[in-house]
Amino acid sequence: xxxxxxxxxxxxxxxxxxxxxxxxxxxxxxxxxAWYQQRPGQAPRLLIYGASTRATGIPARFSGSxxxxxxxxxxxxxxxEDFATYYCQQYNDWPPNPFGGGTRVEIK
Amino acid sequence: EVQLVESGGGLVQPGKSRRLSCAASGxxxxxxxxxxxxxxPGKGLEWISGISWNSDNIDYADSVKGRFTISRDNAxxxxxxxxxxxxTEDTAFYYCAKDKYVTGTTGLLENWGPGTLVTVSS
Numbered sequence: 584x585x586x587x588x589x590x591x592x593x594x595x596x597x598x599x600x601x602x603x604x605x606x607x608x609x610x611x612x613x614x615x616x617a618w619y620q621q622r623p624g625q626a627p628r629l630l631i632y633g634a635s636t637r638a639t640g641i642p643a644r645f646s647g648s649x650x651x652x653x654x655x656x657x658x659x660x661x662x663x664e665d666f667a668t669y670y671c672q673q674y675n676d677w678p679p680n681p682f683g684g685g686t687r688v689e690i691k
Numbered sequence: 692e693v694q695l696v697e698s699g700g701g702l703v704q705p706g707k708s709r710r711l712s713c714a715a716s717g718x719x720x721x722x723x724x725x726x727x728x729x730x731x732p733g734k735g736l737e738w739i740s741g742i743s744w745n746s747d748n749i750d751y752a753d754s755v756k757g758r759f760t761i762s763r764d765n766a767x768x769x770x771x772x773x774x775x776x777x778x779t780e781d782t783a784f785y786y787c788a789k790d791k792y793v794t795g796t797t798g799l800l801e802n803w804g805p806g807t808l809v810t811v812s813s
Contacts, residue, residue, distance in 0.1 A: 617799055619736075626786055626803040627728075627736065638801070670736055672798070678750035680726075680798030682736040 589683035595691040602658040604686045606671035615675035618656045622667040693717040693802040700807030713770040713787030721765035724790035727772050729783040743796045777811045
């Protein structure tokens with residue numbers, strides 16, 4: 584069974600700084616990896632798919648990289664609205680589509 | 692604009708049933724697979740079920756298999772989740788979500804509804 588592992592669980596970053604989030608798949612998934620952002624009290628929204636393609640309307644400060652089993656989401660200069668929880672998800676094999684446990688990005 | 696709106700949440704006793712609905716608009720509903728994802732309060736996301744555009748392919752997470760049934764009515768642009776034998780651990784926000792790709796079923800969730808809260812408690 585596919586398992587997605589995110590690290591760290593919590594990341595403390597100052598506004599304007601760079602944030603780097605990691606996601607590891609237990610099996611090879613090519614680039615079939617998505618990142619979602621969830622702000623408090625809101626539904627998740629798609630940020631990145633295909634490991635590196637930004638979804639519609641997503642600012643360029645969000646970038647994704649990786650293939651195979653190791654992936655990274657980078658937020659180049661954190662804005663106040665970016666403090667949220669981020670989840671990775673594989674969609675290489677359906678079903679199921681497990682999510683990682685999430686990384687909470689908080690204000691330092 | 693794509694809109695997904697869930698309804699049917701509320702307080703339900705353990706062992707009872709509940710049916711959730713998701714009304715879709717702003718896209719060609721019968722072109723896309725649809726999914727349900729849930730989130731227990733303060734916890735992470737859990738994909739629980741998906742259905743292909745024509746209902747030919749359906750699957751469930753092990754945690755709900757045999758208790759929950761997903762269905763869709765393409766004529767009504769609606770998605771449903773019938774939840775039976777509810778347990779306290781089913782307490783969660785339930786989101787419906789649209790698969791990004793036309794006719795395929797990938798689990799890549801391009802659009803989400805705001806969610807509906809189901810609380811299972813006596």
